[in-house]
Amino acid sequence: MTMTSSDETRVDPLWRSWEGAHGGWVAGAALTAVRDRFTGGDRPVRTLTTHFLAPVGAGPLRFSGTGPMAGRRTATCLFTGHQDGEPVVMGSALFGPARTGPAHEGLPAPDVPGPDDCPALELPPELAPFARQLDIRPATADRPLSGGPRAELVAWVRFRDGRTLDAAAVTTLADVLPPALYARWRAPRPVPTAELTVHFTDALGEGVLEGWTLVRIRTEHAGGGWAVDDSAVWSADRRLLATARQARVVREVAGQTAAGTVNS
Template sequence: MSTDFETDTAAEPLGDGRYAINLSDRWWVGRGPNGGYVAALMLRALTAEVDSLEPESKLPPRSLNVHFLRPPTAEPAKIEVTVEHAGRVTVFLSARMVQDDEVKAQAMAVFSGERDGPNFDKSQMPEAPAPEELEEMDTEQAPVAVFGRYRAKFIKGVPGEAGDKAETMGWIRLRDEQPVDPVLAAAVLDVWYPAPFVVFEELPFAPTLEYTVHFPRTIPEPGPPDWNLIRLTAEEGVEGHFSEDAELWSRDGKLLAKARQMALLRHRRS
């Protein structure tokens, strides 16, 4: 049985690189969709297109970059995928989300298989209490619909505390108990509240302009659902813009995916 996330990110192939999608407001933030949800939809269609080229190879995504031109509505839309170059173990693609004859989002992606080479790993998971040691947040009462689709346990960085450092961290998992995969990781990395919220007393409005996700390793085949650690940091917010870094870690300390985004930083309308 499919989870709500799988249903709401489904991409039906129509042929010639075109996919039908149906955006659901279960993943909304205010008047439009969460950027991570749009990225997940794009990656779902991109993955399907790569799999159609080499059904046996299952090349994993390594990079996804999405630009958000204008917010789509909670209605059907199409994603148009173009294979820009296909090599033996690497595929470059572009995609457009189109609704009512308007381009809502554009994406570029790289899928690349594992290959021999010198390896190193200097990544280090942040110190954090185990999820079993923490109380669960009541996300179903959150002011935005998308956060209610997840379970969360807060560790640090309180919105509105006017702190000295724009950093926030917690444990997170899908409420529907789905193990993390690349499509879900693309959504999760944008669902936690923005790091700049920690340095202000009055919370700003922070819509995403551009969002990039990197997958440093092939995310393992889905196993039992579990908590994942998420950390968000930002160094500056100037001229009405900020860039934010996000990391998603497995419980056993593997860096599953990381993201960087450029977003607006605006006063909320009264």
């Protein structure tokens, strides 16, 4: 097992979130560093897990990693991202080639109108500055901060810069919608991600992907100041690209009730 260090990764200031750099973008940057610098870039990524230790600021990130630690069928790299000499993220990436075996489509895309039939949504820039880099079009009646009955959001999303939908971009998309609890609340509060795990499908290797994706996020459980969100990303032609699960910290905000409404 060898330890290697990467060159510095520049944190894109356009991808700021409430308390620092957008978590999905940071996880995607970690994957790029691991794949290109530690594993040679020739193995498809299967799983990426990222633990967020502190908000990532505007300074450069430097990743160090072990690996790859190869098994009979897979290779794993452990990584840590440092900023100003302090660890801010750590995690692991699992790589492995495609193999013959049974197939199962257990998570079909939601039956929703296409992006041309859905209105655009502008997220408040003070809450989600990074959203200016995206075209977001809700595909159901659920909206952030609408006080609705379900903790779920579904939207068509595409990058305004037209980037290719590689694994790093899909990692960003898995975390790009607001926390699903926002669909039930009427006032915002910080809900930072503590851990994000993304599982990728073979659809990412089936030609160049770009343009619209369909993204769904929903809260599976919340309580005790924590929430668990599940998300999924499909291509424009409804192929599943990735699934993700993340643990979030639900922070209290002065003047708000547990339901997220402002006390009178």
